[in-house]
Amino acid sequence: MTAKALSREEAFARIRLLRSPNVGPVSYAQLLRRFGSAVEAVAALPDLARRGGRRYEAASAARIEREIEATRRAGARYLFHDMEEYPALLAQMDGAPPIVTLRGNIALALRPCVAMVGARNASAAAVRLAREFAATLGEAGIVVVSGLARGIDGAAHEASLATGTIGVIASGIDIAYPPEHADLQERIATGGLLIAEEPPGTDPLARHFPKRNRIIAGLAAGTIVVEAAPKSGSLITARLAGEAGREVMAIPGSPLDSRAHGCNQLIRDGAVLVQSAQDVLELISGFDGQPKSRFRDDGAGVFDLPEAEPEIDPGDIAALLSPAPVAIDELVRQSGTTAATVQGALLDLELAGRLVRHAGGRVSLQD
Incomplete structure (x- = not known):
């Protein structure tokens, strides 16, 4: 979906999706990719969280209406991740904010x-x-x-x-x-x-x-x-x-x-x-994405989600997790399944409040 085609309903749903419990920039992007729209993703949140083992309610529509009104009163506006105005360098950041005011x-x-x-x-x-x-x-x-x-x-x-x-x-x-x-x-x-x-x-x-x-x-x-x-x-x-x-x-x-x-x-x-x-x-001058400084701490990349539902029980991935952060690619190796399937199971755990995401593409189990 492009910003030009963004309807009022979809914009409202995007804000509601991001403000829902346990939804951060990474899970927000994954949910949009999986369901194609924020409207569909918000509707699917309770069922996804149940698969992770918890009851769930998305952010209320009334809360989002109050937020939008407060944004207007402040003289501000929303900028969504796929608008042409969204800064290209910021979009390259791991976990870039999908919505800012x-x-x-x-x-x-x-x-x-x-x-x-x-x-x-x-x-x-x-x-x-x-x-x-x-x-x-x-x-x-x-x-x-x-x-x-x-x-x-x-x-x-x-x-x-x-x-x-x-x-x-x-x-x-x-x-x-x-x-x-x-x-x-x-x-x-x-x-x-x-x-x-x-x-x-x-x-x-x-x-x-x-x-x-x-x-x-x-x-x-x-x-x-x-x-x-x-x-x-x-x-x-x-x-x-x-x-x-x-x-x-x-x-x-x-x-x-x-x-x-x-x-x-x-x-x-x-x-x-x-x-x-x-x-x-x-x-x-002429910065082309290849810095001259050597100060670096590269982390693991982010995997794409499958179009279909996950093929692995989130509990199977939870069993591989502990409070100590571990790289997602290590979970892929230990689970013997695909990166996309692991990401789907992690998303369910995150929505259920059982997952913590760390820098460098690492995750841990919530204490």
Whole structure:
């Protein structure tokens, strides 16, 4: 189904499908592929979950009606995965968001983009560097993508607002976070582009930030980490960029400053050391999907589902699972059946709330 043929009924059903319990981007795509439409997929959800061993109810129509009205009140609109406006680089991400809400100029996401992330408690020198990098990149026609957090994110947005910036938030499109960035968020929504994956009214909970980070990495040809401590969210964004085959860049810092340890670690692990915006421009010029940085963590691919119903009982696959993540191709080998059939059984388990999906095409059994 193409976006041009998307009826009001199908659009409503797509939102309802994605908001239903235990349906994420991967299972959403699999359900559309199997049933051909969201209308049919929503109708099939209870039966699929019963095969996984649980009772199930899809998201209520009343809830979706309230969400759509809240999206309208916020001055936002929906962008579906198969619309022509959907950014091509983001679509290549594993588990790309099938539906987002947005405010502003979506054309910015179709221009060359670079993500810039870093510490919330950044040093004055790092904030200055972020502003200089963002301003120079913007003058060169590059759109700067970041997450509207304090510190580096805010500095990058402020410096690139006049030339083009995209803010990706972990809350609903109508929630400003942090509160002191409410004015900046509104200026991005009216003069740039604001993107949210969560429904309107959703608070920025901790579990939403890694999802936001994958959108930041997915929109850009490369990600620059300006300053970051070890195990910070900025390093998650860099890892996701590397897994997606994008450039990973880092500005080095003093080993005496803990806020520089994350960047220095990235460089040690293969990220490209950059010291000026010109270094960034040279690295991403003519980006063809073959990054020059060596920072990579490739995972298993995603298998297609069969057109017919699964030929294996989900319980047989559940018996092969444990709380420890395992690659799907390993399940294929151990089950002795096809990849598509295993994916079908995993989908039933996921809808029943018994499966957890991990990065790199791995899955585990819910504790």
